[in-house]
Amino acid sequence: MAFIEIIFYVFSSILVLTSLGVILFKNPVYSAISLILSFITSAALWLLLQAEFLAIVLILVYVGAVMVLFLFVVMMLNISDVIRTSRFNKIAPFALFIGLIIVGELITLIWIRSDQFSMTSSPISVLDTSVGNTTLLGTALFTDYLYSFEIAGFILLLAIVVSISLTLRRREGLKRQIVSEQVNIDPTKRMKLVDLKSEKN
Amino acid sequence: MYELSLIALITPLVGGLLAGLIGSKVNKSFTHWITTLGIFISFSISCWILVEVFLNPSLFLNQNIYEWMSIAGFNFKAGILIDHLTVSMMAVVTFISLMVHIYSIGYMHDDPGYHRFFCYISLFTFAMLLLVMSNNLLQLFFGWEGVGLMSYLLIGFWYKKESAIQANFKAFIVNRVGDMGLLLGIAVIFSIIGSLDYQTIFNSSTELVKAKISITNGYSVSAITLACLLLFFGAMGKSAQMPLHVWLPDSMEGPTPISALIHAATMVTAGVYMVARMSPLFELSSVALSVVLIVGATTALCAGLLGIVMCDIKRIIAYSTISQLGYMMVAAGVSAYSASVFHLMTHAFFKSLLFLAAGSVIIALHHEQDIRKMGGLKQYMPITYLAALIGSLSLIGFPGFAGFFSKDALIEAVAHSSTVGSEFAYYCVLIGVFVTALYTFRFLFMVFHGQTRFKGGEQIKESSWVILIPLILLSIPSILIAWPTFGVLVFGDFFSDSIRQISSYELFGFEYQSPLSFLIHSFSGPVIYLSVIGIFAAWVGYIKKPELPYKISNQFTTIHRVLVNKFYFDHFYENVIAKNTAKLGSAFWKFGDIKIIDDFLVNGTAIRIQKLSTITKKMQTGYIYHYALMMVIGLSLLLAWVIIKS
Amino acid sequence: MLALQSYLTLAAIVFAIGVMGIIINRKNIIILLMCTELLLLAVNFNFIAFSYFNQDITGQIFVFFILTVAAAEAAIGLAILVVLYRNKDSIDVQELQTLRE
Incomplete structure (x- = not known):
């Protein structure tokens, strides 16, 4: 038990610090890397909650794909001038104040409402250990939530289409094949029959 | 019979629309043939139904054509009611309309608005038939407004004439004032009974008697009295009763056939018809009856007085019309509705005859309307003279003529009545008889007798046959119509299915035997002698001693001025009501519209x-x-x- | 003994940090997107914690979908950002004021 608690506190401290790093670093590259670190610590914490599959997914999808995309965009854009200026301004104390209020409120709510949580106080072996977390999730996903799953897939497809269509750029002066024009061509415009008088000699 | 009466109703509409829409594309003969044919069909059907009704008195038709709308449980229907009153009115209306159609072919021959004219008069006839044949108050109101609209269009027929435009405007506005009364009256009835159907209203008229309508806190009137007074206010506007009579003389700006059709025979009688139709209600309110009586009597006398001083040939007849309408209202006021309707019918004949004769004179003299510039026309236009003479004799109630029976019967009824105000009314109508004779024969003498006062006398000739035929056709009922019908219509129970009728003995105080005995009986009353005195006075004043009227008018300058200025009604309306309304309007405009709505609300x-x-x-x-x-x-x-709540 | 409240408190702190990041940041729109990811992470934390302590797999399913949508959102957001940068030559939040007009 104590070991788990130690792990929890260590990782949660890292999570809070890296989260602060995301918003406090001047350089967005540092921010992104800090965010990656916070995802990894989150994944570790999710392992504590026996959500092994999601922890792996978080690292694979988020760290491996999304955050790389972030870094890619950050580095692609020429934002060197942004880096130098401080991100702090006169509204920062107010933001801190609001943030603290929200934290205070949420924590108050969590602790005064704790009696309303229908939770078991000893969450040992919540889910059947003989069946793996992945199996359990997959079973639920492909039976009860099949339609949602399909919709999720469709959303991803949509995201692909949108991203491509938004960022696609046609440059002037490029020579490329236009299939539709080739197919729809009118033969009479291509070929001209000319009567030529044969010369008599 | 239902289908036939529908056809009778529709044919004038179809004829009018055809003439109006495609008439100008075809030619003139098409226009007058199609409209005259439409009216003729309608007239034939009306006559046929009339004959049927005479043969089989129990004939009665009350059928809804279709449901117009249905709101919150209230059904508004369009329907046809054929009873004796309706049939009589239909026959009169279509007959006069037919005569006017034929007459107009000659009278309007050279007018550029020929097609428009025929379209209007046919549509007018349709509206009037709709009014008469309706079986509910809403349809009656529709026809009522329809005739109002057509009369507006016809008075302003010569729309390039400034005075005609003013006159049709005036007619329209004054009629609106009356219509408001009618509409409010209908609303009172509807609010209490919840239906506009005649049958339903009459069956539950006791509810109207019981109901009270509070006007201010603590002061309420009986619903029946209020409803009847409001309905009568509407009738006052349409039937030109004082003080809403001002539009009728001015409406003479329209073509003469119109004056004959609308302002003598049909539209103005709508008010009288409505009062007769609503007689079961009027009978229940003695206050309303007294008001009808007094207003009618005042109108009968005062309009007659005005007729004496007018110099325009059509205005004389117009004032005569107002006066005669007053007589009809008087008859209604003493509950002699059958006499009222009978006078309406005879009046329709002889008054349209007079108008058409006047039109014949006017057209012969090239649109000269001032009787001071006429005179001695008898030798030039013998048939017109004869027609005018017949009309005049009928109008003053010369024994044996149609007007005599109707007028004498209603005066008898007034004499015998015990309604509040009937004594006043009796003296009014008696003086009215004298006055009627005076102005009628003044008109006749000044136009047809005495010295010729116009230029180019040799060129004056009798009008064409198309004008004379209606005169002749109208002359016949003006003389004879009363002889076969008088007993049945006035003293019999012909109208008992539609009009609330009191037994004739109770009403007139003597038993009726035959038209002849009635004729003889009348010599014992003062009426005949009064009209003879009237004729004599006119003869003295306008043939024997033409300077006498001037002397009299110089003697009594104040009275003469009051009469010439038509009792200052027009002045009052124009200077007090119209100006103050305009001031009020401009105040509303400047303060209400510009300041509040524009400046404050909108901008x-x-x-x-x-x-x-x-x-x-x-x-x-x-x-x-x-x-x-x-966020x-x-x-x-x-x-x-959430925290505070928990 | 680790209670549900510990996890929830942690998530609340991370959430508040994300909120503060959105308010403070005025220069770089990418940071805004990253802060959104932080907010979503905090929410996911709650779901997984509840799923564990309530012994219900549905919470994890929900996280799965949130991850999907978040990935799509990140992709589209970054695409928009690229287009924005291409058009305005800047990703400065303070310059993105056209909504005002």
């Missing part, structure tokens, strides 16, 4: 919104983080609320 709203938005605009910075901040503040407030 003011815009200005205030603009001012407000300049303040709120500052909140809309366009920065994402400002919006986010607002977060909202979130924290929401959380705070």
Whole structure:
């Protein structure tokens, strides 16, 4: 038990610090890397909650794909001038104040409402250990939530289409094949029959 | 019979629409043939139904054609009611209309608005038939407005004439005042009974008697009295009773056939018809009856007095019409509705005859209407003279003529009545008889007798046959119509299915035997002698000693001035009512419209919104983080609320 | 003994940090997107914690979908950002004020 608690506190401290790093670093590259670190610590914490599959997914999808995309965009854009200026301004104390209020409120709510949580106080072996977390999730996903799953897939497809269509750029002066024009061509415009008088000699 | 009466109703409409829409594309003969044919069909059917009704008195038709609308459980229907009153009115209306159609072929021959004219009079006939044949108050109101509209269009037929435009405007507005009364009366009935169907209203008229309508706190009137007074107010407007009579003399600006059709025979009688139709209600309110009686009597006398001093040939007849309408109202006021309707019918014949004769004179003299510039026309236009003479004799109630029976019967009824105000009414109508004779024969003598006062006398000749035929056809009923019908219509129970009728003995105080005995009986009353004195006075004044009227008018300058100025009604309306209304209107316009609505409400709203938005605009910075901040503040407030609640 | 409240408190802190990041940041729109990811992470934390302590797999399913949508959102958001940068030559939040007009 104590070991788990130690792990929890260590990782949660890292999570809070890296989260602060995301918003406090001047350089967005540092921010992104800090965010990656916070995802990894989150994944570790999710392992504590026996959500092994999601922890792996978080690292694979988020760290491996999304955050790389972030870094890619950050580095692609020429934002060197942004880096130098401080991100702090006169509204920062107010933001801190609001943030603290929200934290205070949420924590108050969590602790005064704790009696309303229908939770078991000893969450040992919540889910059947003989069946793996992945199996359990997959079973639920492909039976009860099949339609949602399909919709999720469709959303991803949509995201692909949108991203491509938004960022696609046609440059002037490029020579490329236009299939539709080739197919729809009118033969009479291509070929001209000319009567030529044969010369008599 | 239902289908036939529908056809009778529709044919004038079809004829009128055809003439109006495609008449000008075809030619003149098409226009007058199609419209005259339409009216002729309608007239034939009316006559046929009339004969049927005479043969089989129990004949009765009350059928809804279709349901017009249904709102919140109230059904408004369009329907046809054929009873004896309706049939009589239909026959009279279509007959006069037919005569006027034929007459107009000659009279309007050279007018550029030929097609328009025929379209209007046919549509007018349709509206009048709709009014008469209706079986509910809503349809009656529709026809009522329809005839009002067509009369507006016809008075202003010569729309390039300034005075005609003024006159049709006046007619329309004065009629609106009356219509408001009618509409309110209908509303009172509807609010209490919840139906506009005649049958339903009459069956539950006791509800109207019981109901009270409070006007102010603590003061309420009986619903029946209020309803009847309002309905009568509507009738006053349409039937030109004082003080709403001012439009009728001015409406003489329209073509003469119109004066004959609308302002003598049909439209103005709508009020009388409506009072007769509503007689079961009027019978229940003695106050309303007295008001009808007194207004009618006053109108009968005063309009007659005005007729003496007028110099325009059509205006004399117009005032005579108002006076005769007053007589009809008097008869209604003493509950002698059958006499009232009978006078309506005879009056329709002889008054349209007089108008058409006057039109014949006018057209012969090239649109000269001043009787001071006529005279001695007898030798030039013998048939017209004869027609005018017959009309005049009928109008003054010369024994044996149609007008005599109807007028004498109603005067008898007044004499015998015990309604409040009947004594006053009796003296009014008696003086009225004298006055009627005086102005009628003044008109006749000044136009047809005495010295010729116009230029180019040799060229004056009798009008064409198309004008004379209606005169002759109208002359016949003007003399004879009363002989076969008088007993049945007035003393019999012919109208008992439609009009609330009291037994004739109770009403007239003597038993009726035959027209002849009635004729003899009348010699014992003062009426005949009064009209003879009237004729004699006219003969003295306008043939024997033509300078006498001037002497009299110089003697009594004040009275003469009052009469020439038509009792100052027009002055009163124009200077007091119209001007103050205009002032009120302009006050509303300047204060209510410009200040409140325009400046405060319309533009003011815009200005205030603009001012407000300049303040709120500052909140809309366009920065994402400002919006986010607002969201977060909202979130924290929401959380705070949740915490406080728990 | 680790209670549900510990996890929830942790998530609340991370959430508040994300909120503060959105408010403070005025220069770089990418940071805004990253803060959104932080907020979503905090929410996911709650779901997984509840799923564990309530012994219900549905919470994890929900996280799965949130991850999907978040990935799509990140992709589209970054695409928009690229287009924005291409058009305005800047990703400065303070310059993105056209909504005001």
